[in-house]
Amino acid sequence: MVSVGVLGATGAVGQRFVQLLADHPYFDLTVLTASGRSAGKKYRDAVNWRLDVPLPESAGDIIVAETKTECLKNADIVFSALPADLATTIETDCAKAGIGVCSNASSHRMDQDVPLVVPEVNADHLRMIELQRDAGNDGFIVTNPNCSTIMLTVSLAPIRNFHFTDLRVATMQAISGAGFEGIPAMSIFDNVVPYIGNEEEKMERETLKIMGTFDGSEIVNAPFSVSASCNRVPVIDGHTMAVWLDIKEPVENVAKAFQSWRCPIGDLPTLPEKSVDFMVQQDRPQPRLDRMKGKGMTVSVGRLRPGIRYIAMGHNTIRGAAGASILNAELICDRGYI
Amino acid sequence: MVSVGVLGATGAVGQRFVQLLADHPYFDLTVLTASGRSAGKKYRDAVNWRLDVPLPESAGDIIVAETKTECLKNADIVFSALPADLATTIETDCAKAGIGVCSNASSHRMDQDVPLVVPEVNADHLRMIELQRDAGNDGFIVTNPNCSTIMLTVSLAPIRNFHFTDLRVATMQAISGAGFEGIPAMSIFDNVVPYIGNEEEKMERETLKIMGTFDGSEIVNAPFSVSASCNRVPVIDGHTMAVWLDIKEPVENVAKAFQSWRCPIGDLPTLPEKSVDFMVQQDRPQPRLDRMKGKGMTVSVGRLRPGIRYIAMGHNTIRGAAGASILNAELICDRGYI
Amino acid sequence: MVSVGVLGATGAVGQRFVQLLADHPYFDLTVLTASGRSAGKKYRDAVNWRLDVPLPESAGDIIVAETKTECLKNADIVFSALPADLATTIETDCAKAGIGVCSNASSHRMDQDVPLVVPEVNADHLRMIELQRDAGNDGFIVTNPNCSTIMLTVSLAPIRNFHFTDLRVATMQAISGAGFEGIPAMSIFDNVVPYIGNEEEKMERETLKIMGTFDGSEIVNAPFSVSASCNRVPVIDGHTMAVWLDIKEPVENVAKAFQSWRCPIGDLPTLPEKSVDFMVQQDRPQPRLDRMKGKGMTVSVGRLRPGIRYIAMGHNTIRGAAGASILNAELICDRGYI
Amino acid sequence: MVSVGVLGATGAVGQRFVQLLADHPYFDLTVLTASGRSAGKKYRDAVNWRLDVPLPESAGDIIVAETKTECLKNADIVFSALPADLATTIETDCAKAGIGVCSNASSHRMDQDVPLVVPEVNADHLRMIELQRDAGNDGFIVTNPNCSTIMLTVSLAPIRNFHFTDLRVATMQAISGAGFEGIPAMSIFDNVVPYIGNEEEKMERETLKIMGTFDGSEIVNAPFSVSASCNRVPVIDGHTMAVWLDIKEPVENVAKAFQSWRCPIGDLPTLPEKSVDFMVQQDRPQPRLDRMKGKGMTVSVGRLRPGIRYIAMGHNTIRGAAGASILNAELICDRGYI
Known part of the structure; x- marks a missing residue:
């Protein structure tokens, strides 16, 4: 031990x-x-x-x-x-x-x-x-x-081999991300707060490092741009995000990539059976219903549409x-x- | 009368x-x-x-x-x-x-x-x-x-003379948009539903008609593409949306356009003093605080960032x-x- | 099996x-x-x-x-x-x-x-x-x-040997009690609904039967009166209730009864280790934090005060x-x- | 002025x-x-x-x-x-x-x-x-x-001439009562907090002073007991409360008193047309629908039942x-x- x-x-x-x-x-x-x-x-x-x-x-x-x-x-x-x-x-x-x-x-x-x-x-x-x-x-x-970068990058794992240069992401993030005392109830009840300090900057730079290449001495950032718009919504746990990628291939090919992807690392105790759960129901994923999948470690992906557009969601204090x-x-x- | x-x-x-x-x-x-x-x-x-x-x-x-x-x-x-x-x-x-x-x-x-x-x-x-x-x-x-198309198009009025070809919008829409009985509480409490039937299609086609040109016999659609991702969030009234436009000009010029715009139609009883209220506070607009501005008829715009990215928000059952x-x-x- | x-x-x-x-x-x-x-x-x-x-x-x-x-x-x-x-x-x-x-x-x-x-x-x-x-x-x-009667009667089990004749209970009940489709979001968001059809009548008559005596041929109702005031609050799971009993003994004796009580039936798979969890923190029980105790089968009791007043809470779709x-x-x- | x-x-x-x-x-x-x-x-x-x-x-x-x-x-x-x-x-x-x-x-x-x-x-x-x-x-x-004492005492004004000695009240209080920063969202979302510091003590002693008699030199407290159980619920504005009074007269007489009561003071700018609005719908009052009645100064009363039981509700930061x-x-x- x-x-x-x-x-x-x-x-x-x-x-x-x-x-x-x-x-x-x-x-x-x-x-x-x-x-x-x-x-x-x-x-x-x-x-x-x-x-x-x-x-x-x-x-x-x-x-x-x-x-x-x-x-x-x-x-x-x-x-x-x-x-x-x-x-x-x-x-x-x-x-x-x-x-x-x-x-x-x-x-x-x-x-x-x-x-x-x-x-x-x-x-x-x-x-x-x-x-x-x-x-x-x-x-x-x-x-x-x-937290939000994790959901995004895990969702990209199955489709990273498609060519794209432009990633946009609008997040709808849970209140637990700000800690127990972070957000007064009067600020977020019946409300959306379209600002989370430094969150957009973190998503933009961290994604490029994670998706970048380590050449033995340093990281070469991934060759695409990331533009994020981060919002707080009245949800306890679970960050949801709408993603756009300028992948030119047919949406069916992207769907196949999500479905056939297998995680390239071996078994680990906290690794869920599915790191990415690709959902075909038209109204999923949803944070309250899907955040505890894989004991909170699965990132759920759904609503794949031409665009390419999709929704990704995961538990922000567990997976994130x-x-x-x-x-x-x-x-x-x-x-x-x- | x-x-x-x-x-x-x-x-x-x-x-x-x-x-x-x-x-x-x-x-x-x-x-x-x-x-x-x-x-x-x-x-x-x-x-x-x-x-x-x-x-x-x-x-x-x-x-x-x-x-x-x-x-x-x-x-x-x-x-x-x-x-x-x-x-x-x-x-x-x-x-x-x-x-x-x-x-x-x-x-x-x-x-x-x-x-x-x-x-x-x-x-x-x-x-x-x-x-x-x-x-x-x-x-x-x-x-x-x-409703969501209205907020979007009003927000575009001050900046429509900038050149752009690509509009993306991710919405966070209020529950009142579905009527009094439309959404069961168990569906939306502590949750986001990333799907609203036909909403994306409506935003995409209606925006192009509204922003299009009437040549005396028919509408010529506006020459840009719209890609929408529509979500329901636990807010009673007020649709919030994150917008991206591929305007190449500096963000300051866009800010000036928002600030200097004047509504081109004359006084009407229901027309608010400001159809577009451009906010500079970093965390606004917010539906609970801003939806009743202009007796519910003002569309609030804020968080203008390079990208061009901004947030628009308005009251969905009044303005919308x-x-x-x-x-x-x-x-x-x-x-x-x- | x-x-x-x-x-x-x-x-x-x-x-x-x-x-x-x-x-x-x-x-x-x-x-x-x-x-x-x-x-x-x-x-x-x-x-x-x-x-x-x-x-x-x-x-x-x-x-x-x-x-x-x-x-x-x-x-x-x-x-x-x-x-x-x-x-x-x-x-x-x-x-x-x-x-x-x-x-x-x-x-x-x-x-x-x-x-x-x-x-x-x-x-x-x-x-x-x-x-x-x-x-x-x-x-x-x-x-x-x-469901609400279950929380109440389980909470009474440890203290039923004290003499009382008058029970009042005001409930704050969760929305899941009405089923998935039962309550429109517009009815209960940012709201309390002080009425649940037939709920008060059920609590009043069912409590008396459960706490009554079976004499071999019929039930003799318990010899006290129950007066209920039932309310729906914006909580997903977990019914909370404020209880008054006209027990004349010192509150310390009642506390001891809650603490020392042991469930009189033997081990059963779904029976939690503690059917009643008596909490001494001044702000507990709370539905979101305590409803899953005992895999959802424990009724939490707290805020015991002279009066005798206390709060009881349990998971309405599991225990209830x-x-x-x-x-x-x-x-x-x-x-x-x- | x-x-x-x-x-x-x-x-x-x-x-x-x-x-x-x-x-x-x-x-x-x-x-x-x-x-x-x-x-x-x-x-x-x-x-x-x-x-x-x-x-x-x-x-x-x-x-x-x-x-x-x-x-x-x-x-x-x-x-x-x-x-x-x-x-x-x-x-x-x-x-x-x-x-x-x-x-x-x-x-x-x-x-x-x-x-x-x-x-x-x-x-x-x-x-x-x-x-x-x-x-x-x-x-x-x-x-x-x-705030909670105000709603209670205004609701008592029409019926204070009935004899009673025992008042019980369970409150469901809004989050705005604790100020803009008072309650973290993580504490009250999807939750009830059955404790508000000093609130029960305030309701109990303030009610007796207000309903008491000023004899020219001091207040003689009202001759009844008050027992309060105060709870915070996820509502923005509007305190709702379930009240019990040991009035022995028929509920119809109490209803008549609520209906026929007229406020004994003259016109004042902030005094609403009805200080008490007695509602007969079975599911009212409700904070979201009724709190702004009388520009937020009316206390709504409803669900009058034998017991005597009723519900009172008013806007806590305006009337309260x-x-x-x-x-x-x-x-x-x-x-x-x-």
């Missing part, structure tokens, strides 16, 4: 990590960190648990440590659910100290030697870990993208955050980097 | 007509029709009034007539809030019988001699009424577009339905067709 | 039955019925599956039968998810034909020889099955109460409908009536 | 005051205060206006003052929308400085010489202003109750907050205290 920890374990994404790591076949959850205020308490007493599945008993007994590198000595891998401003330094320090960091934070995603990984799309980018080791780190940092980091960690173990 | 009636006065759009026609400076509401079941009752007793403003007293006293041409003899203009299947024949019959029909129904929108009018965009298409008169009708049919028909009728009177 | 069927398997409660019966340790699901329109199709093709957990594969292959007694010959027990008007006759016929009926329908709940059972409260009422057998039925009908019937069937098997 | 100000003008209740005071026939809005951060700016620039009606132009031009007594010299009356902790001292200081304070804050509601007024119920309590003047204040403090204070101020002017 690999000993793992969660940095920032009391927040919304931190709680998802704790939930998803209970009874994990590879990982033994031994360290949970939070602010100094919570340090020293049992996790059960430090956390205001707000998921609709119970707090795992074993995690509840862990004594919370402060989020400092010296508290993490026993961990082989730490999952980072820290806000970006806190994550920058501590993640770097962890990597130097020999710890593997699988981070959901945005701090290092665009770093030149840090892989930004979605296993179904660019597992080979993990080779960038070697760049970090060459630079003297015993550990490493591997990041997963922003904690589950994405855990899947990356499983791949890292599988590929022998731990 | 022009004597007017409302066909299908007990439904969601019908109730909006009744509300908006109370105390109208041009129009005297004298006829309300519904199914045979309601005929003969006072409107107050026939309707299950479900707007959040009270039923106008004067309308409440009107005895409901059956939706038949012979019951409409006293009306100069009738507003049609009928479902498309019922509207087809009766609207034609009314026009033959010398009545002006201002219809929110989709039945005749694409007819070759029927104008599909948004006053700020194509007031001159009203000249098509002459085609109908040439064909022997004493009355006429004038239609307004589908009953208010649109009434504004058309006012224009018709103003231009002397009544 | 006991062979079981579900009557009315395509509706909201029917789908819950199918979901909860998959891989059941006692029951082998062999028969699914629906209207003639669906008969002959595979269940997978007949149903519009709208739960957020997938349709169990094995159930999907069952050929749907028409809801007629002659189609049920192979079932030892049938679960009835029929509307009341359809349930009356067919349930009676099934019982005559030797089939055990565990019904969620309201038709026979108040019949003099039909037990209305909540296992934690009145398991001994199952003896009324003997009355039915004496009357010549080889099978039987056992009913569970209305399908799960209740299945738990009854398990108890019936356990007590040897099958 | 009476010169008036608003203390705490940028918050949720403060914005309602500003909206409702525009074009007021008695009051001339001259002073708006906020924290030091906003002082010196135009109100238009200091406020993040979030009502769905536009900011009144005239108010937008007012230069915001800091919330200090010395900034209020020109005001005859100030309306206090301050949080309780800030209100305590400044309201006292204003009264000493000769200013009339009409406060929505809870700080002084239970003070022995401060009237807690709902005009329809206890206009005569305004005589307590004389106690304050005897104590040396040139100005005064008059308070209005907590800013509108209540303004109505009090109008009464104060009318009675000659200004």
Whole structure:
């Protein structure tokens, strides 16, 4: 078993990590960190648990440590659910100290030697870990993208071999993406907020890195443009997005590609049976009905129309955050980097 | 005063007509029709009034007539809030019988001699009424577009002189668009439904007609393509949409066009002070905060970004339905067709 | 294994039955019925599956039968998810034909020889099955109460030995209680509807029967009055209710009773570890956070205050409908009536 | 014209005051205060206006003052929308400085010489202003109750002459009651929160003071008990409540009292035509449909049933907050205290 920890374990994404790591076949959850205020308490007493599945008993007994590198000595891998401003330094320090960091934070995603990984799309980018080791780190940092970028890139995996140069995406994103306290009810009830800070920029640049090519020394960005328009809608979990691609081939060929695609990486505990579920019902996918497919790890795709247009949807705090980091960690173990 | 009636006065759009026609400076509401079941009752007793403003007293006293041409003899203009299947024949019959029909129904929108009018965009298409008169009708049919098409085309009015060939639009539409009974709560709570029957087709073809040119005998469609992706979101009133146009000019020029535009038609009672309100706050427009601007007749535009991308939003049952028909009728009177 | 069927398997409660019966340790699901329109199709093709957990594969292959007694010959027990008007006759016929009926329908709940059972409260009422057998039925009908009544009576189980004569309850009920199509979104968004047809009457009379005493020949109603005020609120699943009881003892004693209570019936597959979870956090229970406790079978109780006042909450389509019937069937098997 | 100000003008209740005071026939809005951060700016620039009606132009031009007594010299009356902790001292200081304070804050509601007024119920309590003047204040403090208490006491006005000793009330309160930022969306979406801090205590003690008798020197509390159970539900505006009273008379007599009641105070600008609207439809009142009745000042009552049970509902930020204070101020002017 690999000993793992969660940095920032009391927040919304931190709680998802704790939930998803209970009874994990590879990982033994031994360290949970939070602010100094919570340090020293049992996790059960430090956390205001707000998921609709119970707090795992074993995690509840862990004594919370402060989020400092010296508290993490026993961990082989730490999952980072820290806000970006806190994550920058501590993640770097962890990597130097020999710890593997699988981070959901945005701090290092665009770093030149840090892989930004979605296993179904660019597992080979993990080779960038070697760049970090060459630079003297015993550990490493591997990041997963922003939640909406994950749904988009997973949906592109089956059709990436079609030629296209122009991608447009309009998102309808869930409120849980902003954390438990992030959005006042008065802001979003009976409403759409057509703005999410930095979200469009993240989708545009992260997609090009993930879909890019690692040539052994650096990433060559994917050769298409991405234009995003990001909106918050009154949905609890599940990011839905309308995608346009200037693929010139007949829509039937694209449909076949979605249907026949098989995920190119082997079995991993968190990898769902179907990473992409291609739906033919005319009114699907829908977040409330489809977000828990594949235990929240499946991206559902539907409404494929000439254009090419389609809808993609996935669970933003599972597939789009904690589950994405855990899947990356499983791949890292599988590929022998731990 | 022009004597007017409302066909299908007990439904969601019908109730909006009744509300908006109370105390109208041009129009005297004298006829309300519904199914045979309601005929003969006072409107107050026939309707299950479900707007959040009270039923106008004067309308409440009107005895409901059956939706038949012979019951409409006293009306100069009738507003049609009928479902498309019922509207087809009766609207034609009314026009033959010398009545002006201002219809929110989709039945005749694409007819070759029927104008599909948004006053700020194509007031001159009203000249098509002459085609109908040439064909022997004493009355006429004038239609307004589908709700989402109205918001889109009004938002295009200030920038239509820029060159573009490719328009994409992803909508986030309110539940009131489907009528009082149209959408079960279990379908849309905590959910997005990425499908609205025929909505994409309507937006695509109606936009091209409205933005097209009437050459005296027929409409030449506008020379660009429209690709729509229509979604239902959990919002009561107000359709929001993300728009992309391949305008090559700098975004500042487009902003100036939005800011300096003035509506080219004269004063009309239902025409708001600003048909397009260009907002510079980074998170607007929002349906709950902006839908009642201009008494529900203003289309708010914001988040203008390179791309060209922007957000447009307007009230779907006022600007997008009953208010649109009434504004058309006012224009018709103003231009002397009544 | 006991062979079981579900009557009315395509509706909201029917789908819950199918979901909860998959891989059941006692029951082998062999028969699914629906209207003639669906008969002959595979269940997978007949149903519009709208739960957020997938349709169990094995159930999907069952050929749907028409809801007629002659189609049920192979079932030892049938679960009835029929509307009341359809349930009356067919349930009676099934019982005559030797089939055990565990019904969620309201038709026979108040019949003099039909037990209305909540296992934690009145398991001994199952003896009324003997009355039915004496009357010549080889099978039987056992009913569970209305969803809101179940939450109330389970919450009363730990404190029923305190003296009280006056019970008031104000409910805040979820929209799923009205079925998939039952409530238009326009009726309940941003709204409370302070009326649910017949619900108050059901809560008042069913509570008295369940809490009453079976003297071997008939039920003597419980000796207190129940006054209910039932409201629909914009919540998907989970009925919450504010309860007042004129218990004169100190609130601490009532708290102890809630804490120390143990369910008086033995282990059953669907019986949760805690039928009543007494919560001390000041703002719990809450439907979204607590409804899935005990796989949806736990009733959460909290906010115990002098008065005596408390809040009770449980999942209305699991504990309050399908799960209740299945738990009854398990108890019936356990007590040897099958 | 009476010169008036608003203390705490940028918050949720403060914005309602500003909206409702525009074009007021008695009051001339001259002073708006906020924290030091906003002082010196135009109100238009200091406020993040979030009502769905536009900011009144005239108010937008007012230069915001800091919330200090010395900034209020020109005001005859100030309306206090301050949080309780800030209100305590400044309201006292204003009264000493000769200013009339009409406060929505809870700080002084239970003070022995401060009237807690709902005009329809206890206009005569305004005589307590004389106690304050005897104590040396040139100005005064008059308070209005907590939002939920207002709906309850207005609903009691028509039936207060029936004998009862026991009042129970379960509330379903809107999210706007907690201010724009008060409730995170993740807390209340698809949820009920059965706890609102101090709300039950406020309802219980404020109701007894309002319904009590002023004997010239002090209030004798009303001779009945109040037991409240307060819940937050996912509704934007409008507090709904289920009420029980142990009135022994037939329900028809109570209905007659509701129907025949006339408000005992004379015309005031903010007093609606009907302070209590008694509804006979079986499913009303409902917050979304009925909250704007009487421009938000009417309390709707319905579902009167034996018990005596009924439902009351009113707009919490208009009738329950800013509108209540303004109505009090109008009464104060009318009675000659200004």
